[in-house]
Amino acid sequence: MQDDKSTYKQMVYPVIGACQEVHKQLGPFLNEYMYQDALAIELNLRNIPFEKEYYFTAEYKGYTIDHRHFADFRVMNGDQPILVECKAVDNLTDAHRQQLWNYMRLTGIQYGVLYNFAPVYAQCEKYHYDPQTFKMVAF
Numbered sequence: 001m002q003d004d005k006s007t008y009k010q011m012v013y014p015v016i017g018a019c020q021e022v023h024k025q026l027g028p029f030l031n032e033y034m035y036q037d038a039l040a041i042e043l044n045l046r047n048i049p050f051e052k053e054y055y056f057t058a059e060y061k062g063y064t065i066d067h068r069h070f071a072d073f074r075v076m077n078g079d080q081p082i083l084v085e086c087k088a089v090d091n092l093t094d095a096h097r098q099q100l101w102n103y104m105r106l107t108g109i110q111y112g113v114l115y116n117f118a119p120v121y122a123q124c125e126k127y128h129y130d131p132q133t134f135k136m137v138a139f
Helices: 002-026 032-045 094-107
Strands: 050-060 063-077 080-087 111-116 123-130 135-138
Touching: 002 032, 002 063, 002 080, 002 111, 002 123, 002 135, 032 050, 032 063, 032 080, 050 094, 063 094, 080 094, 094 111, 094 123, 094 135
Parallel strands: 080 111
Antiparallel strands: 050 063, 063 080, 111 123, 123 135
């Protein structure tokens, strides 16, 4: 599992670096949308391909549910997508984690980053989802 975690960390490292730079430049206690806009600029500056407000639909028993959800970002690292959820809250909660986990599960995207910009010391959580076993692993 340790080798897997090293691989997972390498996948998300460029994204986390961009998030850290945004937090360093803007500081804590701003609106979530400020951080999202700054992160889009930072990802562009680093030539990291992404989609802001990545829309997706869900399937239910072979039917597509018309309501579309969106994750804050879908970032590409090579051919591997990474979902990024940005928060600006006092502390991350299980509801924030569950939101990202559900998005990863519904899209089949295996890597996810939950980043909280609001605190003085930003909070970052990284996850890997295995669609074969339906297991979510923090790393």
